Amino acid sequence: MTRKGNSHLRRRVAREAALLLYTLQEKEFKQAKEKAARTLGLKILPSNFEVAEELDRIADECEGEERWSRLIRMRREALKIMELLSAFHPKLIGSVWRGTVNRNSDIDIDVFSQDWRLVVEVINKSGLKILSIETAPLEKDGSGRTIHIFVDLPSGDKAEIIVRKIEDLNKVELCDIYGDVKKGLTTNQLKAVLEKDPLQRFVPKRRMR
Template sequence: MRRRVAREAAILLYRSQEKEFKQAKKRAAEILGARVLPSNLEVAEELDRIADEFEGSERQERLVQMRREALKLMEFLERFNPRLIGSVWRGTARRNSDIDIEVFSADPEEVLEEMRRRNLEVVEVERVTASGNHGVDESTHIYLALESGVKAEIIVRSPEKIGEERLCEIYGDPVRGLGIKELRRVLREDPLRRFVP
């Protein structure tokens, strides 16, 4: 039953009927009349299988293209110590995934100004406060619409957060991500490489 709930939750996420793992698991359990909830990892593994089933080789091509676009964005934002995180870093990106990049600046307006200078289309700016491994974490999320149709989310964190270890809510491992040099190397040597435990 646990696996059925994980698969149902993954389907809800894949079809964008739910955006968050927690809500998808609860709704899947309700749909199936189950009381057991799978882990985020179990849902992520099912989501990966579903994406492979529906997208095939197109998924791999999309990942490489998204990593190239991420590199271009990171080069634009180089002075803010960018790191590629999320599904494009992990190698698990699927249809409707966005590019997640974290940058570090005491003034999010500086990052926004750089984006405007580069003629990037800023769709929304949101201030987010969340409790994390090291207390309260405040960040600014800048959502972009890229010319290719891909969406990107730039997360602006305080410079004091550089090098701070955060655990992934899905995989439970440290979110290391890739810097510019590391991403260039991945694209050159193994563009489909996965970073999952």
């Protein structure tokens, strides 16, 4: 198969996988890619990056300008939450950081504390509604632990506050979708983005195969 033909097939699978994610038929990239390949009768699996690009295109096609007003709103909401949780070194991550939000996105914020109950106490005092609190492994091998606090916001948006240990504050981690370092935004960095370019994106360029 020619390189051009292979690229075309990869994009077909990536597009199908992205549709599965966008319509919430699948939640994880791996399962979405495998199901997409089976549906199309192909044995080619695109990278997570390629699927993310197609997901971005689908969101543009389906949501138009509303998508960008959503991004600004969610970044402003994130800033309020981060200011509320300033004692816990908050960092904005996920699609609201990246600038790739779609209608299914929530606000993801890492905070750092040796006692997750202190974070819950601050949220409760603020009047925000906690929907649930869950425990999840930190690493892919199941080791470590993070506490996930799911919060309902007045706008109807949702936020997920991930409580991690203090020693993880300066830990360098690679993104399993884009392959770059997950830097995120601190409170001051987010303020600067909202002031200078509220639609700024933080997505690396993909290396062409």
